Amino acid sequence: xxxxxxxxxxxxxxxxxxxxxxxxxxxxxxxxxxxxxxxxxxxxxxxxxxxxxxxxxxxxxxxxxxxxxxxxxxxxxxxxxxxxxxxxxxxxxxxxxxxxxxxxxxxxxxxxxxxxxxxxxxxxxxxxxxxxxxxxxxxxxxxxxxxxxxxxxxxxxxxxxxxxxxxxxxxxxxxxxxxxxxxxxxxxxxxxxxxxxxxxxxxxxxxxxxxxxxxxxxxxxxxxxxxxxxxxxxxxxxxxxxxxxxxxxxxxxxxxxxxxxxxxxxxxxxxxxxxxxxxxxxxxxxxxxxxxxxxxxxxxxxxxxxxxxxxxxxxxxxxxxxxxxxxxxxxxxxxxxxxxxxxxxxxxxxxxxxxxxxxxxxxxxxx
Amino acid sequence: xxxxxxxxxxxxxxxxxxxxxxxxxxxxxxxxxxxxxxxxxxxxxxxxxxxxxxxxxxxxxxxxxxxxxxxxxxxxxxxxxxxxxxxxxxxxxxxxxxxxxxxxxxxxxxxxxxxxxxxxxxxxxxxxxxxxxxxxxxxxxxxxxxxxxxxxxxxxxxxxxxxxxxxxxxxxxxxxxxxxxxxxxxxxxxxxxxxxxxxxxxxxxxxxxxxxxxxxxxxxxxxxxxxxxxxxxxxxxxxxxxxxxxxxxxx
Numbered sequence: 001x002x003x004x005x006x007x008x009x010x011x012x013x014x015x016x017x018x019x020x021x022x023x024x025x026x027x028x029x030x031x032x033x034x035x036x037x038x039x040x041x042x043x044x045x046x047x048x049x050x051x052x053x054x055x056x057x058x059x060x061x062x063x064x065x066x067x068x069x070x071x072x073x074x075x076x077x078x079x080x081x082x083x084x085x086x087x088x089x090x091x092x093x094x095x096x097x098x099x100x101x102x103x104x105x106x107x108x109x110x111x112x113x114x115x116x117x118x119x120x121x122x123x124x125x126x127x128x129x130x131x132x133x134x135x136x137x138x139x140x141x142x143x144x145x146x147x148x149x150x151x152x153x154x155x156x157x158x159x160x161x162x163x164x165x166x167x168x169x170x171x172x173x174x175x176x177x178x179x180x181x182x183x184x185x186x187x188x189x190x191x192x193x194x195x196x197x198x199x200x201x202x203x204x205x206x207x208x209x210x211x212x213x214x215x216x217x218x219x220x221x222x223x224x225x226x227x228x229x230x231x232x233x234x235x236x237x238x239x240x241x242x243x244x245x246x247x248x249x250x251x252x253x254x255x256x257x258x259x260x261x262x263x264x265x266x267x268x269x270x271x272x273x274x275x276x277x278x279x280x281x282x283x284x285x286x287x288x289x290x291x292x293x294x295x296x297x298x299x300x301x302x303x304x305x306x307x308x309x310x311x312x313x314x315x316x317x318x319x320x321x322x323x324x325x326x327x328x329x330x331x332x333x334x335x336x337x338x339x340x341x342x343x344x345x346x347x348x349x350x351x352x353x354x355x356x357x358x359x360x361x362x363x364x365x366x367x
Numbered sequence: 368x369x370x371x372x373x374x375x376x377x378x379x380x381x382x383x384x385x386x387x388x389x390x391x392x393x394x395x396x397x398x399x400x401x402x403x404x405x406x407x408x409x410x411x412x413x414x415x416x417x418x419x420x421x422x423x424x425x426x427x428x429x430x431x432x433x434x435x436x437x438x439x440x441x442x443x444x445x446x447x448x449x450x451x452x453x454x455x456x457x458x459x460x461x462x463x464x465x466x467x468x469x470x471x472x473x474x475x476x477x478x479x480x481x482x483x484x485x486x487x488x489x490x491x492x493x494x495x496x497x498x499x500x501x502x503x504x505x506x507x508x509x510x511x512x513x514x515x516x517x518x519x520x521x522x523x524x525x526x527x528x529x530x531x532x533x534x535x536x537x538x539x540x541x542x543x544x545x546x547x548x549x550x551x552x553x554x555x556x557x558x559x560x561x562x563x564x565x566x567x568x569x570x571x572x573x574x575x576x577x578x579x580x581x582x583x584x585x586x587x588x589x590x591x592x593x594x595x596x597x598x599x600x601x602x603x604x605x606x607x608x609x610x611x612x613x614x615x616x617x618x
Contacts (some may be wrong), residue, residue, distance in 0.1 A: 259618065313424070318461035320445035321421050321454075322471070322528065323478030329446070336465030336511075343465070 003084035004037055004223035010077050019199065022287060023226040025077065028171050028197040030115050030142045037081070041072040041116040042089040043109050043143065045300070050104040050133070050353055057128070065090040065121045078173045078199055086119035093132075093149075097125035104131035104158075104350045109145070111138030111165060122149030122176060124157055131158040131346045136192075137181035141168040143193075153179040153206070158346035160187035162357060163196065172198040177193060180206035181233075187345030188227065191218040191361045196225040202233075204238040214345050215244035216338040218361065219252035219284070226255040233262040233269040242273035244288075245341045249280035249332050254287075260273070261293040264300060270300035277308040278337050280330075335362055372437055374399045374568040375420075375536050380431035382419045389415045389427065391593035397536070399566040402558075404579055406572075406604060407590035408612050413572045414458060414616055416590070417540045420570075421455040422448045434572040435536060452535030452567075456525040456542045468524070469508035472531060479532050490531075497530045500560070501553055518545035526557040537562060537569040543578035555581030576604040591615060 001009070011033060013020045047061045048054065051130040071318050093107065106321060120134075135175035136143065143165060163170055170193040178184055190196055202211050212233065213297050219225050231240045258273045290304035311333050319329035338358060343351050374397045380393040389412045407413050419426050420433055422445035433440045440448050463471070472494070477485035484490055498507065501523045503590050513521050523544050529537050540560065541552050555578055562569045571584060579587070579601060587603040588595045589612070596615055597603070 134491040169583065206376060276574055312461075315461045315463055317423055318457065318463070321457075322475040323446055323532075325446045325478070326444070328474070328478070332466060332471075333463065336463050339465035339467075340511075 003080045007037065007077065007080035007084055008035070010080065013077055018211070018257055018259070018289070018291070019228055019256075023195075023197045023224065028169055028195060030144075030169075030231060038115070039309040040085050040089075040142075040144065041112065041114050043111045043116045043118050043138070044109050045091060045118065048106050048108070049101065050106055050349060055105055056101050058096040058101065058128075059105060060094050062092045062094055063090070065092050065119065078171065079146060079175060082144045082173055083119060083131065085118045085144060086146060089117055090119045090121070092121045092123055095124045095128050095284040097127060097128065099125055099128040099130060101130055104133055104346065104353070107132060107134045109134065109136045111140035111143040113139050115142035116140055117144035117146075119146040119148070122147060122151065124149070124151040124155050126152045126179070127154040129156040131350050132160070133350065134159075135164065136162065136170070137164050137166075139166045139168075142171070143168065144171045145173075147172075147174045147176065150177045151179055151182045151184055152308065153332070154181050156183045158185040158187070158350060160189060160345050160350065160354065162354070163190045163192050164186075164357070164361065165192040167194055169193060169195040170198070172196070172200075173294060174202075176202055178202055178204045178206075178209040178211055181208035182210070184211045185214065185345055186211060187214045187342070189216045189218070189342065189345075189358060190211070190225055190227075191358065193225075194223055196223075196227070198227045200227065201230040201235060202232065202240075204240070205234045207235045207237050209235065210239040211241075212344065213240070213242045213244075214341040215246070215256070216342045216358070217244070217246040217254055218334070218358070219246065219248045219250075219254050220336060221250040223250070223251060223252040228257045228259075230259040230261070231271065231273075233260070233266040233271060236266055238266060239269070240271045243341050243344070244273075244275045245278070245337055246276070246286055247278040247280060247337055248284035248286050251281070251283040253285040256288045258290040258304070259293070260291070260302065260304065262296050262299055264295040266296045267298040268300055269296060269302070272301065272303040274304065275306040277306075278334065279308060279310050280334065283284045331362060335359065371399055373397065373434075374401070374423050374436060374566075375570070376432075376434040377420075378432045378434070380419065380433060381429040382415065382426050382431075383429065384415075384426050385555075389593050390419065392431070393593070393595055394593060395569045395588065396498050397570060398613050399568060400562075400564070401585045402569045402571065402582060404571045404573060404584040404587045405590050406574065406587060406606060406607055407612045411590045412593040414540055417538045417572060420538060421445055421453060446478070447464055447515055451574060454529055454532055454534030454537045456522075456529060456537065456539040458527055458540040458544070460513045460521045462511070462516070464511050466512045467508070468510050471512050472528070475528065475586055476531055497527055501527055501557055505526060519547070519556075522546055522550065522554060530544055530557055530561050533561065533567070537567065539569065539571045541572055541574065543573055543575060552581055553614045554578070557581050576608045579604045589615060
């Protein structure tokens with residue numbers, strides 16, 4: 001069955017499902033008519049180094065994808081829809097074995113003005129070591145991004161997706177496998193789109209895999225930002241940490257739902273997830289639900305937690321006592337809160353670049 | 368007493384929190400270049416005095432005034448008081464994870480001393496010198512404000528800020544507590560360097576006479592149940608440490 005038929009056969013998802021509890025499929029479908037698969041355009045993609053120079057030969061963006069991705073996980077609906085819609089907008093990011101450019105690489109996606117979709121398959125070579133920033137910008141009413149593929153054995157990758165669209169809906173789905181002893185930092189920085197629905201899944205099927213999933217989310221006005229993150233430990237000695245910081249202003253709503261699974265046989269697995277929400281106004285709303293499924297007894301640890309609250313008055317007073325006026329102190333505390341996860345996403349150069357991008361957004365938004 | 372206009376004048380200050388009166392009529396005058404100390408038992412109102420002068424929003428002033436160089440502070444926000452030259456070295460400095468020390472110092476100096484000073488090479492030199500004198504390593508700049516700092520690091524960081532901000536009035540709220548002998552000496556040298564032979568002043572809140580041996584105060588005041596009940600020279604600090612506070616009640 002092809003993806004289009006598969007999508008149409010799945011029908012309307014159940015709102016009782018964890019995945020669709022807060023944001024219905026209808027609300028993030030391009031037209032709202034879920035029986036429809038409307039034609040979608042192709043965004044512009046380009047690859048460059050962080051300083052604007054051409055990328056070296058060990059990394060290339062090729063049109064097309066070989067084979068069909070594995071959609072065996074239960075996010076089949078989103079994946080089937082995006083896969084079918086992106087048939088003429090498929091790309092493979094090929095990274096050679098031992099590729100190590102020394103500087104972050106930027107994959108820029110310009111969505112344009114009309115609804116568009118892209119499917120990017122990651123083919124990250126063994127023992128490569130690099131940082132990738134996927135920056136999404138544009139004024140499109142709807143943009144869909146499907147990322148699939150594998151980070152192969154021994155690779156070290158900092159992978160940051162930065163959503164900065166000016167409006168519309170952003171539907172994102174990641175289904176990424178992490179190889180033996182690979183070390184991944186998967187960062188999401190979101191401060192755009194009126195509505196975001198994101199479903200991120202990482203599978204560690206080989207021993208020694210290590211992933212840190214990090215989120216820095218800034219919502220304002222009436223934004224609705226919903227991230228669902230799943231990390232699956234399916235092999236021994238795998239390690240994961242999920243740390244998600246959302247700052248919610250205006251009448252916006254952010255949602256973070258997490259699912260950690262440790263399959264039987266994943267001895268020595270070590271996993272934890274925590275969601276922090278900073279509420280910046282009385283009408284802002286934040287929901288976090290961390291969940292665990294542990295089928296193995298011999299684990300190092302497995303924990304979860306969530307914390308919600310407004311700006312700490314004592315921190316505010318401390319900055320005021322150091323000459324920061326009220327707005328300046330508030331901005332600094334929001335930036336600090338987001339920076340706690342942002343700074344973990346990569347090296348110094350990548351961090352500096354991200355801080356700059358987010359500072360501009362922070363200045364512009366009425367939080 | 369100096370014949371110049373007082374640096375700080377506290378007149379009949381009554382203040383409290385949630386309707387509970389803690390300060391019950393404090394009177395205190397600090398002249399330019401003077402260092403005063405306040406000693407007293409836990410709960411006597413020392414930290415409340417510091418917070419009220421700095422403008423903590425949780426405290427209500429019922430009566431009296433706090434005047435810095437002829438201008439009442441009470442209607443000012445805490446950040447306005449900081450820009451007027453009031454500095455509080457906190458007893459428990461707040462950690463701000465995510466806010467880098469270097470960035471914080473630059474913004475704070477820009478707010479209080481002006482953008483030009485924060486950007487000047489003179490500032491960078493002053494920062495390097497102050498860090499060296501306080502035994503603070505360069506790596507500090509990349510850390511987050513008070514996040515994971517030891518007790519001694521927090522206190523030295525407060526003094527570093529005081530040196531850079533060059534306040535008119537520095538209030539040190541138990542800056543010596545939790546410090547070892549070397550730490551107290553280092554902090555005291557920082558206070559002396561920032562206040563002595565200047566027109567600024569300091570109010571040191573402490574339980575112990577040790578810091579006062581290094582920073583010789585001009586006056587020592589005893590706070591008891593929200594009132595200053597006795598004032599004297601530096602010898603009063605030693606007497607208090609030897610005899611405690613009970614005899615004051617009897618007298």
